[in-house]
Amino acid sequence: MSSTVSSATPTSSTTPSPSGTYAADGTYCGSGGGANTYFGLRIASVFIIMACSTFGALFPVLARRTKWLNIPKPAFEFAKYFGSGVIIATAFIHLLDPAMAELGNPCLPSSWGEYPYALAFCLVSIFSIFVVELVAFRWGSAKLAELGIPTDMHSHGFGGPGHTHTHEDEKANEEATRPSDSESQLSDVDADYKEGLKASAARNNVLDTPASQIIGIAILEFGIILHSVLIGMTLAVDPSFKILFVVIIFHQLFEGLGLGSRLAYMRLPSSLNYVPVVGGCLYGLTTPIGIAAGLGIRSTYNPNTPRASIVSGVMDAISAGILIYTGLVELLAHEFLFNREMANASKGKLAYSIICMCFGCGIMALLGKWA
Template identity: 80%
Template sequence: MSDASPTATSSSSTPSGTYASDGTWCGNGGGSDTYFGLRIGSVFVILACSMSGALFPVLARRTKWLRIPKPAFEFAKYFGSGVIIATAFIHLLDPAMDELGSPCLTDGWSEYPYALAFCLMSIFGIFIVELVAFRWGSAKLAKLGIPTDMHTHGFGGAPGPTHTHGSEKVDEESRAPGPAESASQLSDVDADYKAGLQAGASGSNVLDTPASQIIGIMILEFGIVLHSVLIGMTLAVDESFITLFIVIIFHQLFEGLGLGSRLAYMRLPSSLNHVPVIGAILYGLTTPIGIAAGLGIRSSYNPNTQRASIVSGVMDAISAGILIYTGLVELMAHEFLFSREMANASTGKLVYAITCMCLGCGIMALLGKWA
């Protein structure tokens, strides 16, 4: 029998035993037990912050007595766009590069920028999925006798009107409520859905269909949820618990507001009004579940092990690609470059929207200094 340790390796850049060449512990276990009571309490604190951030815009949007002014929603929407973009680059892509460049991994992982490769694959994957879904949706509308325009602009989740290259007069007339159905008789959510259907009838923006909106928000939430579970598990065992705990409170609150503002402005029929609420609740649960899981396996879980580094690195890279695509294409491009509302907006409103987005991006990027 060989006297060598079964985990030993002859490569100088891989761990010797359970330690890397720089002294990093690469074996199982190693989770910190300090502030254990506060770590348990963090499950409920993060749950409250995440849930309130995501649910508040959704419930405020559909609650009669809680009349939140539209500028407040617009601030949350543009601020949230900046948060999502900064999350992609600072809180996902950079950690993915660190994790897949961990000294606990074998030489093969350092021979190629795998984190960037997985991110790139994710971007093209999401692009292809949306392209196929768009063409499929257009074909379905054509079979129903509704003309389609491949040059339509606008994102289904945005509160502003969509834009097609048809007659503007017909477009505006088709959006106006009939005499028996004035805007005052409709809830904000139902009015938005009716406007979306009427815009679809005149210009057929396939991005305004309920199915396409649900797919779009699912893609966005999938990227956020993966990240939320991983940071929850890290918080449960990290030695720098206090600093990370404070940062994640703000992180989850801001990210929740960004997602919640998108969910609040989905144009859906009454039968699907529960979808935004479910989406907000799902977001609110993911990080606390990650913390609870991390606490449950803290004696055996070490984020620096080869398996943990590979899994978290790949997931972070994929999530980064999803949020980069969503942030740059679905949020920035459709809300600024291809939005008729923004094209017709005053310079002051445009500057305000960009400032809100830069503020969200700047604050979230600053939080990356500590987490």
């Protein structure tokens, strides 16, 4: 979702100051407030988008914990893979492209046009997230080793064709079928978490530990939050409010479903059961906070100013890097390539999962036509 109005065309509802400056192509670069039209609806959008965002993020979490709803597993799988496609499309269409446009604003000093800074910030973001996850992975491996659960840094637990099973793999599978000494010490851990530990041991995979799951979700949500705050501020001052408002409602709902489906299937001990709920609520608040902030500074905030373009462009590029890494590595690679369940799944299930993901990606990419 672009977090600024196009910098190439002055907005019709904002009257440039006579003392303002202009770029060589005529773009107005001065200060000034955003649009004041539909002010009542802009205030209402705070609560409408909060409700849609929170519903999208919390519904999968609460539905999985509420037995009487009896929502079938394929529905959760649809939301999960659909959401993966939404997140990947958001990274490229709604973040990276706007970041390049914002940092290429003709109002910026000429030095900003001498290097593709948006792509550079995105690249730095990708490698930074990689380093953070690598450190967390090694730390998680050490913790599991202390518990006596075998791990293999060079194995992703892929049990499909082409994977060479070692003696350590067989030993891990044997140990997964009976309670281990370390598992017997975890008397306060619920059955779902114990099942997660068994699966982790069987796959030689530390990605199911609470710390690594929370870190992964936190990274994903951090990128989404940065983006959500910016689009909220833009919605508060954008003259094309009605179109952008409708698009953001669907955008936040789809993105929330993708995040919520991930939160719903976190394997955590009972003492950390609040984490998915907190994550869903935090997502629901971010865009409304951005809208409220934009309304508060609407008399002075202009997305076309050089300062606003730099801040928005840098944050969009960083968010794009986070979501690109998360979408391609955490969602695609770990869900399809390094997931034993998917490796052993039928061709029909594999095709269904890919179609759901492509559908989500296509819908979110299509929304980029309007915002």
